[in-house]
Amino acid sequence: MTSGANTQRLIGPAKIAGGVVLALLAAVGLVLLADASPWEAAKGIVEGAFGDKYRIGETFLRATPLAIVALGVAPALRTGIFSIGSEGQLALGAITSTAVILGLRDAPGVVLIIVGALAGAVGGAAWAFIPALMRARWKASEILATLLLNYLAGLLLLWLLRTHLGTSENVATPRSDNLPKDALLPKLLSETRLHWGIVLVPLLALGLAWWVRSGRGLAHDVYSTLPGLGARMGVRDSSAVLGTMVVSGACAGLAGWLQVAGVQGTLYPSVAGGLGFIGVLVALLGGLRPVGIIVAAFFFGALSTGADGVQAGTGVPASLATVLQGGILLAAGLLFAARARRVRRTLMARSDEPTPQPAPAVAP
Amino acid sequence: MNVTDLIFWEIVLAGALRLATPIAFAALGEAIVERSGTINVGVDGIMVAGAFAGVYGANQGGWVTGVLLAAAVGAGLGLVMALSVLWGGVDQIVTGIALALLGTGLTSYLFQVWQPSGRSAVLIPLAPTIKIPGLKDIPLVGEALFAQNLLTYVCVVLVVATAWALRRTRAGLAVRASGDDPAAALVRGIRVRAVRTSSLAVGGALAGIGGASITVGYLGSYSDGITAGRGFIALAVVIIGRWTPIGAALGALLFAGFDSLSLQAQGGTIKGLPVEAYSALPYAVTIIVLVATARRQRAPRSLGRPLVAER
Numbered sequence: 158m159t160s161g162a163n164t165q166r167l168i169g170p171a172k173i174a175g176g177v178v179l180a181l182l183a184a185v186g187l188v189l190l191a192d193a194s195p196w197e198a199a200k201g202i203v204e205g206a207f208g209d210k211y212r213i214g215e216t217f218l219r220a221t222p223l224a225i226v227a228l229g230v231a232p233a234l235r236t237g238i239f240s241i242g243s244e245g246q247l248a249l250g251a252i253t254s255t256a257v258i259l260g261l262r263d264a265p266g267v268v269l270i271i272v273g274a275l276a277g278a279v280g281g282a283a284w285a286f287i288p289a290l291m292r293a294r295w296k297a298s299e300i301l302a303t304l305l306l307n308y309l310a311g312l313l314l315l316w317l318l319r320t321h322l323g324t325s326e327n328v329a330t331p332r333s334d335n336l337p338k339d340a341l342l343p344k345l346l347s348e349t350r351l352h353w354g355i356v357l358v359p360l361l362a363l364g365l366a367w368w369v370r371s372g373r374g375l376a377h378d379v380y381s382t383l384p385g386l387g388a389r390m391g392v393r394d395s396s397a398v399l400g401t402m403v404v405s406g407a408c409a410g411l412a413g414w415l416q417v418a419g420v421q422g423t424l425y426p427s428v429a430g431g432l433g434f435i436g437v438l439v440a441l442l443g444g445l446r447p448v449g450i451i452v453a454a455f456f457f458g459a460l461s462t463g464a465d466g467v468q469a470g471t472g473v474p475a476s477l478a479t480v481l482q483g484g485i486l487l488a489a490g491l492l493f494a495a496r497a498r499r500v501r502r503t504l505m506a507r508s509d510e511p512t513p514q515p516a517p518a519v520a521p
Numbered sequence: 522m523n524v525t526d527l528i529f530w531e532i533v534l535a536g537a538l539r540l541a542t543p544i545a546f547a548a549l550g551e552a553i554v555e556r557s558g559t560i561n562v563g564v565d566g567i568m569v570a571g572a573f574a575g576v577y578g579a580n581q582g583g584w585v586t587g588v589l590l591a592a593a594v595g596a597g598l599g600l601v602m603a604l605s606v607l608w609g610g611v612d613q614i615v616t617g618i619a620l621a622l623l624g625t626g627l628t629s630y631l632f633q634v635w636q637p638s639g640r641s642a643v644l645i646p647l648a649p650t651i652k653i654p655g656l657k658d659i660p661l662v663g664e665a666l667f668a669q670n671l672l673t674y675v676c677v678v679l680v681v682a683t684a685w686a687l688r689r690t691r692a693g694l695a696v697r698a699s700g701d702d703p704a705a706a707l708v709r710g711i712r713v714r715a716v717r718t719s720s721l722a723v724g725g726a727l728a729g730i731g732g733a734s735i736t737v738g739y740l741g742s743y744s745d746g747i748t749a750g751r752g753f754i755a756l757a758v759v760i761i762g763r764w765t766p767i768g769a770a771l772g773a774l775l776f777a778g779f780d781s782l783s784l785q786a787q788g789g790t791i792k793g794l795p796v797e798a799y800s801a802l803p804y805a806v807t808i809i810v811l812v813a814t815a816r817r818q819r820a821p822r823s824l825g826r827p828l829v830a831e832r
Contacts, residue, residue, distance in 0.1 A: 176609070187627075191634045239614050291808075297815040298760065300562060300614065304753045305811075308804045316797035438622065441615050474633035479626025486619040487601075490611035 176491040180484030187480060193471045201473075205466015206459035212466070214349025218420065220458030221355045222247070222412035226436025227443060227450045228361040229408020232368060233401035234437075235445050236392075237381030240402050242288055242303025243409040244433030245310030246281040250410025251417045252314060253280025255333050255424040256322060258340045258417075266339030273340055273418050274411060281410020282403045284310060289402035293395035299402070307433070315426055322424060333424035342419040352419040357411065358454075362447035369446065377401070409433055431479075438482060442489050457482055524791055527660060534665040536781030537774060539739055542673045543568065543731040543748075544773035547755035548762070549680055550727025552769045554599075555759055556687065557720035558700035558713075558823045559606060562617025564728050565752025566624020567598045571732025573628045576743040577635065579645040579736075587645065587737045588672070588730060595729020598624060599721040606827075607714050607721075613825055621752070629745050648672050648737050672734040676770075679727075684766040696720055700821035703828060714828060728752065750804075757807050761814055764821060775810065779803035 185195045206216045226243045233240040254277035258269055288302035317323070318331040325334070342352040368374045377397060380387025388394075416428050439457055443450030464478035523529065547564050554561050561567075571591035579587030602620055605611045636643060648671050657667040687693035698706035699716040706713050731751075736743050754776050761775075762768025779802045785791055786799035 187630060187634075190631075241618065291812045291815075295812045295815045297812040301753065301757045301760070301811060302808060304750070305757065305804050305808050308750050309801050309808075312797045312801045312804075316795050319797075320795070434622070438618065441618070472637075474630045476626050476629040476633065479622060480630055483619045483623030483626055487605055487611070487616065487623070490605065490615050490619065491609045494610035494612070 176488035180481070180488050183484060184477065184481055187477060188473055191471075191473045193473045197471055198467050198473050198477075201467035201470045202460065202463030204463075205470070206463035208466065210346070211349050212462060214346050214351040215462045216455070216459045217355060218349070218351050218458075219461055220454040221358060221419075222415060222432045223436045223439045223457055224358045224451055224454035225361060225412040225415070226405075226409050226433055227440035227454055228358070228365050228447065229411075230405040230437055231365055231440050231443075231445045231447075231450060232374070232377065233405045234440055235369070235374070235381060236377040236397050236401050238292070238398055238401055239300045240285070240288070240303050240405050241300055241434070241437055242285060242306050243405060243412075243436050244429045244431070245303070245307035246284045246406040246409035247413040247416070247433045247436075248307075248310045248314050248429045249284035249406075250277035250281035250413030251424055251428045252317060252322070252413075253277060253283075253410070254414040255336070255417050258336050259322070259334055262337045262340075269337065269340035270342065270418070273414050277410040277412075277414025277417075278407040279410065281413060282407040285402045285406020285409070286399070289399045289406075292402075293398040299398070311426075311429075314424075314428070318424065318426060324423075331426060335423050336418060340418055341422055342415070350420060352415075354415040354419040357415075358451065361408065362451055365447045365450075409436070412436070435482060438486050442486055444493065529785070531661055531664050533778070533781045533785060534662060535668070536784060537778040538665050538669055538673055539777075540780045540784075541770070541773040541777035542670070542676050542738060543734045544751050544755050544758065544776060545676050545680060545770045546672075546731030546734055547728040547752055548758045548769035548773050549676070549683055549766050550595075550724035550731070551755055551759045552762070552764055552766050553683065553687075553696065553727075554720050554724035555824055556700045556764055556821055557696045557717045558703060558821060558826070558828075559602075559717050559721060560613050560617065560756075560825050561599070561602055561620070561721065561724060562614055562756065563598070563602060563620025563624060563752075564724075564755050565748055565750060566621035567595050567725050567728040568624075568732035568735075568748045568752045568755075569628045570598060570624045571595045571729030572736045572747050573632055573732075573743050574729065575733025575735075575737040576643060576645055577631075578733075579647075580643055584646050584648045584737050588648070588733050591729040591733035591737075592726040593729070595732070596722045596726040598729070599723070599725020600718070602725070603718040603721040607717055610827065613827075625745075632743060632745070643742060645737065645741055647739065647741055648734075670734075670738050672730075672738045676734070680766045680770045687766065697821070700823055703823050717828070728755070731755070754804075754807055757811050760820075761807075761810050763814075763819065772810075776803045776807050779806050 188195045188198045205212060207213055226247065230240055230243055254273040257276035258273045261269060261272060288299050288306055291297040291302045292299040318333065322333045323331055342354050345351045345353050345355060376387055376390035376392045379390055380392040380397065412432065413428065417424055435457060439453045440450055443453035460481055461478045464475040467473045467477065468475040547568055551561060551564055571594060574591040574594040575587040578590030598620060602616055605616045606613050650668065650670050651674060653667040657663045687696060695711045695716050698711055699713045703713045732748065735747060758772030758776060759769050761772040783799035783802050787796050
């Protein structure tokens, strides 16, 4: 290996360290701007996320929908399909499960829970089917179709809460009737809000782990970088798009059901509340792998409960969490990019073949 | 006033041009960015930041300061994207998503630090409205074309100027060559990476001004979620407008036309459907047009591809 390659190898980690340091410096600067001590804020984040049993429960509670959304969207992202519509799919899942549960309110608890989960998954999948069809059939950009459909889902939710699904009680903010007690998921940990829905996370992670290792998953991986070879391995564009996007929609819909039946016990306008969008980030940060995603979801969950704690304690706005999440994704992106370059160079050193040209990330 | 009155359509048309301005600014910037070969999915985050920078700047030193600050902030965020994508090698879409989040999060944070909860209504001087006497009294289109905010006229001039510059100047050629065939461009001595970097800075500045043209142009105040996804609409209209500045501006006008109609519906002038359906109309129309025009698109040939040719 020439000295030129060695210098390049040194530049990689330097860039990453630079990214992380820059993100942290920016965060410190922001905290100082709010007239607070960065040390206190950092302590506040840790205490807010792990300070007592209730807060630890909250951290897991926040991480659950993020992990479910992320695990669901990972196959699409691995195939090179940028589905960013989990936000709307989550809202749709929450709507359909609420509607079905309220419609069957006198049914036994087991039925309500199973049917609620199914309805959520179907609702989310149906909403995801729209942009999937647009992409598969008419080659419309799935990025834009999914993003724009998020806004339509939000408006649909507002309309339903004002009309068919709205409670007849006199309430300040629109919401649905309370779900019957039997439809609610039991608590997993006393004195916290953590519910049994979290068991879906390891199950879905196992599913993703299996898929990634299967021939199908490998073919999708190949398809995202070398579409020609992937096609020869049996990946058809339309079925890949429809399949992966519907799966991501079903998972987001499940997360929507959990927010209604596990956390709030009612449908409300901000049920998605950025969970879908940040879930996609979690998937990317987790390197689109099951374990990585769980770690990333836990990390982002802790950041957001921690930031809430900081806001209560020091008055530093909780949106610090959002800033940190965006900054960390950028820094992590640099990390992955550097690693990919290293792998490419190693491959190049081992064979005399030229590096394959990376395919476009998207075909709008 | 009802749908059959001339004045109703006068108001809708005038509103359409006003509401199209922010999207047209951002879409113009994104058209330049995409013609040079990069996709910036984070436009919405930059618009939000620009909207806030506009309010802050206008509050400190008048509307010109606001617009300039918004442009500077937007250019800065565009450079962050360039650093990450062109110099750091990060995926464009991932960076764009991070930027969208960073822009909204950062802005929400700074806004709360500047105006702790409860004091949200900051009054700022707006950019002036230019009324051309005589012409503005033309029925139907007079108010729309000759009594607009100064920023709207600036936008029209910039759109036309950019369309010309992209086609007729050396800089325009460099931008197009970088987006279509970076390898050949490099051979001809065009510094592709530098061209894409400056395009991102210019595009960011325009998106920032687009954000400011909401707050400094007509709204007069900032609140979280102020763009309602207009940055994403800007991305869509660039595609709908086939990557040309004028096409993108017309796409912006299409969205804004329906947006303006839905505002009238919210005001109770038109009835029949629920308010939410009218609010959904502009987004739905954009999606439908996006799908309808998708097959006939000719994107810049290297759009979205990482810059492989090193230096």
